[in-house]
Amino acid sequence: MPPPPDIKVPGDRVGVVAELVAGPGTFVRGPFVYASTTGAVTVAPGDPLPTVSVQRAGQQAAIPSVGVTVIAKVSRVTPRAAMADIVCVGAHAVTDKFSGIV
Structure with a gap:
């Protein structure tokens, strides 16, 4: 074995x-x-x-990195920042949830 x-x-x-x-x-x-x-x-x-x-086993996740273009949906806006959920990294849809702050 x-x-x-x-x-x-x-x-x-x-x-x-x-x-x-x-x-x-x-x-x-x-x-x-x-x-x-x-x-x-x-x-x-x-x-x-x-x-x-x-x-990882199975499908590889699209993971954001510095310098890569992402598509995100703004989920919350405050006077100091905007929170966004990343839905695409480059040309690939994400399978895991990622958040970002602008």
């Missing part, structure tokens, strides 16, 4: 930057690589360092 996959949740430490390159589903903070989504850890060989990624 094969061993069960290594499952991580957002914020879990996946590895060290000196030994791995951060791939999809991960981010770097300081000397460590962390999971940015829930899923199984995969390590692909690379030159000079292997690439680690965390991938």
Whole structure:
């Protein structure tokens, strides 16, 4: 029987930057690589360092990142800010709920 996959949740430490390159589903903070989504850890060989990624089972969610165009529905307006629910990231509809403040 094969061993069960290594499952991580957002914020879990996946590895060290000196030994791995951060791939999809991960981010770097300081000397460590962390999971940015829930899923199984995969390590692909690379030159000079292997690439680690965390991938969800099933359909991948469209996750907003800095610099990406989003379509949002304004849900609440206050004198200091507007709250919005993000419905599309780039050309992809989101499957998970994301909120933003303008």
